[in-house]
Amino acid sequence: MNYLIYVISLIAIYSILTISLNLSVGYTGILSIAQAAFMGIGAYTTAILLTQMGYNFFATIFIGMAVAGIIGCGLAWATLRLKGDYYVIASFGFQIIIYNIFLNWISLTQGPFGIRQIPPPQVFGFSFGSPLKYALLSLGFMAICLWAAWRLGEAPFGKVLRAIREDEAAAASIGKNVKRFKILVFTISSMMASIGGALYACLITYIDPFTFTIHESIFILALVIIGGAGNVFGSFVGAALLISIPEMLRFLDVPTTVASPIREILYGTLLLVFLRLRPKGLLPEKISSGV
Structure with a gap:
């Protein structure tokens, strides 16, 4: 039973990661293969602050979001003027840079040895250490991210993103600041991915750089494609399918x-x-009808 609950937590976490990437890939057409880097930023921020500084878990979530958001905003500002394959290559380069920072900044990240014994979240003395409590916490965060992404997609903001995806020049011709919208959605995507990383770190209780490689980014992209690009509810379905079916091999x-x-x-x-x-x-x- 505990293993089943663990899988539910994993599905919730990967749903968050898939939703975050769907915002940029599905809604806006920004094909990034660096989502694992932002996942890692959230995971390492939470792990370091919990194990070395004794911060509250929810404080580490917000700090991780801030760090990922600032880095994501900077990356978007520097690279989103690139088109198509050139941007994909730029995101690949960023993924490699972040991975090597995790691997070689040993004084902070413990390098290839990773960070161990990451404690479970606690709020006012209440611990989410049991599998069921942690699953409920993860599902709660997933529900918030799902609702937020859905609202963004249904709002005028989401319609502008889809217009940019279909034709940037047309969106710009009606007065939309294409670059600003792309930077904003990429920043939101980065911050949401950091939430998934923080939850992942506390679920596994151990992280190392080898978790946050290009392979993980491609896996998250596969979840978006299988679930349905541009549909955040598909993100949950894709994550549930690709996480649960292979886990059955354990039985x-x-x-x-x-x-x-x-x-x-x-x-x-x-x-x-x-x-x-x-x-x-x-x-x-x-x-939906209307733009």
């Missing part, structure tokens, strides 16, 4: 050395199948 009599490659093959196969049969994902985007 089969399969050696660990074999289960891991099978899991990776399964991820790739599911992605190829959906790209071929349902390119718009399980829950395609629904465009």
Whole structure:
């Protein structure tokens, strides 16, 4: 039962990460492969502040959001003038830079040894240390992020983002500041990803740089594609599918050395199948009338 509850927490966390990337990829058409970097920023901020400075968990969430937001805003300002493949390459470069900071800033991040014994969240003496309590906490954060992203998408702000995605020149011609909107949504996306990272750190209780690689960014992008780009509810469905199905391998009599490659093959196969049969994902985007 505890393992099932753990999987529910994991689904909630990856739903947050997928929703965050869907804001930039699905709504705005900004194809980034650096989401794991912002996940890592949130995770390391929370882990360091909890283990080394004794901060309150919710304070670390807000500090992590601030750090990720500032870095995301700076990255967006510097790179979003690039188009298409050039921006993807720039986001890849940023991902590599952040990964190497995690790996080599040993005095702060413990380098390849990682940060261990990350304590569970506590609020006014109430601990979320039990699996059920932590699952409820994770689901609560997921619900907030889902609601916030949905409201953004339904608001005039979201309609402008979709207009930018379809035709930047047309959006600019009707007086929309395209660069400002893109910087703003990328900053929000970065901050939301940091929440997922903070929750992940406390769930696993151990983090190292090898968790936040380009492979993780591509995995989160796959969740967006399978769930449905532009549909935040699809983000939850995609995360639930790609997290839960491979986890079922743990209940089969399969050696660990074999289960891991099978899991990776399964991820790739599911992605190829959906790209071929349902390119718009399980829950395609629904465009509301009026712009």
